[in-house]
Amino acid sequence: MKTARPLPANFQGRPFTVVEAADAGVSPKRLRHRSLTVLGRGIRSLGPTPGLPLSVRVRPFIEVNERCAASHLTAAELGGLPARQPKEGPEMYHVIRPEGAAHLNRPHVIVHRMKLYDDEITLLDGIPITTPERTWLDLAEMLTVDELVVAGDSCVRMPRPEFEARDQPLCTLGDLQRMIERHKGKRGIRKAREAIALIRVGSDSPQESLLRLAIVRAGLPEPELNVPIIDDAGTRHHEPDLSYRKYRIGIEYEGELHGDEGQIVRDIARSERYTGLGWTEVRISKRHMAHDAKAAVAKVRTALVQAGWRPGR
Numbered sequence: 001m002k003t004a005r006p007l008p009a010n011f012q013g014r015p016f017t018v019v020e021a022a023d024a025g026v027s028p029k030r031l032r033h034r035s036l037t038v039l040g041r042g043i044r045s046l047g048p049t050p051g052l053p054l055s056v057r058v059r060p061f062i063e064v065n066e067r068c069a070a071s072h073l074t075a076a077e078l079g080g081l082p083a084r085q086p087k088e089g090p091e092m093y094h095v096i097r098p099e100g101a102a103h104l105n106r107p108h109v110i111v112h113r114m115k116l117y118d119d120e121i122t123l124l125d126g127i128p129i130t131t132p133e134r135t136w137l138d139l140a141e142m143l144t145v146d147e148l149v150v151a152g153d154s155c156v157r158m159p160r161p162e163f164e165a166r167d168q169p170l171c172t173l174g175d176l177q178r179m180i181e182r183h184k185g186k187r188g189i190r191k192a193r194e195a196i197a198l199i200r201v202g203s204d205s206p207q208e209s210l211l212r213l214a215i216v217r218a219g220l221p222e223p224e225l226n227v228p229i230i231d232d233a234g235t236r237h238h239e240p241d242l243s244y245r246k247y248r249i250g251i252e253y254e255g256e257l258h259g260d261e262g263q264i265v266r267d268i269a270r271s272e273r274y275t276g277l278g279w280t281e282v283r284i285s286k287r288h289m290a291h292d293a294k295a296a297v298a299k300v301r302t303a304l305v306q307a308g309w310r311p312g313r
Helices: 018-023 054-063 072-079 132-139 145-156 173-182 189-196 206-217 261-277 286-306
Strands: 037-040 043-045 093-098 109-114 121-124 127-130 242-244 249-254 280-285
Touching: 018 043, 037 054, 054 072, 054 093, 054 127, 072 093, 072 127, 072 132, 127 132, 132 145, 132 173, 132 189, 145 173, 145 189, 145 206, 173 189, 206 242, 206 249, 206 286, 249 261, 249 286, 261 280, 280 286
Parallel strands: 093 109, 249 280
Antiparallel strands: 037 043, 121 127, 242 249
């Protein structure tokens, strides 16, 4: 077979649809050449594509399927919602289409046919995708309650404009509740109802959410989230990840970046501020979160008792 004619530059290194290639002048014969990988009916690529961004990999699978949008775990990853992804097996893309639409059976695609309203679809980088609140509700089909709380906390948290390109939450608690009420018979709805009662505005990371859940389930008071310390003179200081203002206790989750030299210096300065303000700092790391966060809960309980808290008081 003769050497294939080079593809236009914008088709190299990414999957594409036969329709868009034909519109760009690529001949049917070239699209049948063995140098191209067939990813499904109407989808081709020149070589493997695993290193590409998810938005680039999933786009052609949405474009070739009418009335479809990215959903479930795929929508969560595209939209930045924390959700456990499968670790093994071939990559599969989740797409949703309205109930009553024709059955769709394609490789690399998991199709969900269910009730779907127009206002539950939005565009992200030009790709139809379920809205954050609809994505959250769909995740109830496959996540645990705690994982669903983590995703919900991420949906409703207020972003920090100095670090993020937005100043509004992805959605509100009211939006999540509206999804539950709109899809009362949906699979996973009981789990969603349990999770929404535990979602809080203010958690900045999945670890903070899981730590809060562990603390409350252990029978300890529910901590506040990222509330600034105000001293007796009314001066505003830093915001502990979790805190008990009544007992002057701040809880800080130390992520992986806290091993950085610059961060270590900042953490020491923070500890000194705690001492100067008359507060107790409780530092939690990943190792404290093992075995249902028993070590983390023990540290928080000790600090509370030393500050005067008693169970049942």
